[in-house]
Amino acid sequence: MAITIATAMPTSFKVELLKGLHNFTAGSTRFKMALFTAIASGSGTYGAATTNYSQMGADELATATGYTRPGQLLTSVTPVADGTTAILDFTNETWGSSTFTTCGGLIYDTGDSDSACAVLSFGGDQTVSSGDFQIQFPAAAAATAIIRIA
Amino acid sequence: MLSTAGGMEVGVVKVGTMSGRGFTPEEIAEQALDQIISIGNNSHPVIQAQAEAFRTEIGGVLLAYLKQAVASHNTTLTNRFLDAGHPELVKLLEV
Numbered sequence: 001m002a003i004t005i006a007t008a009m010p011t012s013f014k015v016e017l018l019k020g021l022h023n024f025t026a027g028s029t030r031f032k033m034a035l036f037t038a039i040a041s042g043s044g045t046y047g048a049a050t051t052n053y054s055q056m057g058a059d060e061l062a063t064a065t066g067y068t069r070p071g072q073l074l075t076s077v078t079p080v081a082d083g084t085t086a087i088l089d090f091t092n093e094t095w096g097s098s099t100f101t102t103c104g105g106l107i108y109d110t111g112d113s114d115s116a117c118a119v120l121s122f123g124g125d126q127t128v129s130s131g132d133f134q135i136q137f138p139a140a141a142a143a144t145a146i147i148r149i150a
Numbered sequence: 151m152l153s154t155a156g157g158m159e160v161g162v163v164k165v166g167t168m169s170g171r172g173f174t175p176e177e178i179a180e181q182a183l184d185q186i187i188s189i190g191n192n193s194h195p196v197i198q199a200q201a202e203a204f205r206t207e208i209g210g211v212l213l214a215y216l217k218q219a220v221a222s223h224n225t226t227l228t229n230r231f232l233d234a235g236h237p238e239l240v241k242l243l244e245v
Contacts, residue, residue, distance in 0.1 A: 009158055129170065141188045
């Protein structure tokens with residue numbers, strides 16, 4: 001068994017946006033990122049069909065050196081337009097003094113019953129040993145931003 | 151003519167991992183620059199050159215201030231160690 005993960009915007013998230021269930025305005029303290037275990041340590045499939053943080057279950061990294069379930073709060077930047085594309089950005093997130101291996105992350109909304117907002121694959125296992133583990137979000141631009149609506 | 155092009159997409163994150171240490175001011179400055187300035191490959195060469203020059207200039211300023219922040223924080227830590235009666239720990243802060 002192994003985790004199968006693909007970077008994707010959950011289909012449920014698209015529907016929820018149209019229902020006005022997510023508010024990414026700066027200052028909101030509701031969006032978190034949880035990390036998955038190493039590929040070989042889990043068994044689920046994650047991608048566009050992922051709907052909720054609760055689906056991670058045992059595939060979430062266990063609380064250990066540097067990581068505490070259910071993940072860390074993200075600092076969102078108020079969405080803006082870049083040309084005709086609406087874009088969203090978060091401040092880079094760091095797990096300090098960490099020792100673990102992870103293959104991806106899930107951004108979810110604690111203000112909407114932990115519904116999934118984005119599934120992020122790290123392209124394979126990423127290991128940190130007694131150091132900082134950091135998620136670096138892409139530049140907030142129409143072609144690169146972490147969440148884009150064109 | 152009507153155009154219906156559009157879509158919703160998720161961007162690609164970078165993962166930074168350090169072993170046995172945290173990030174240096176140089177590494178954090180580079181991350182900040184990636185957030186501040188994005189230079190498209192299809193931009194006009196003159197615009198690209200200007201953007202690159204601006205990126206270099208901003209990078210230098212960021213790095214200088216980040217180093218000042220680290221030095222200043224070390225001063226704070228030094229005083230905390232001394233106040234707590236552990237002057238030997240101050241040596242750990244010396245690079």
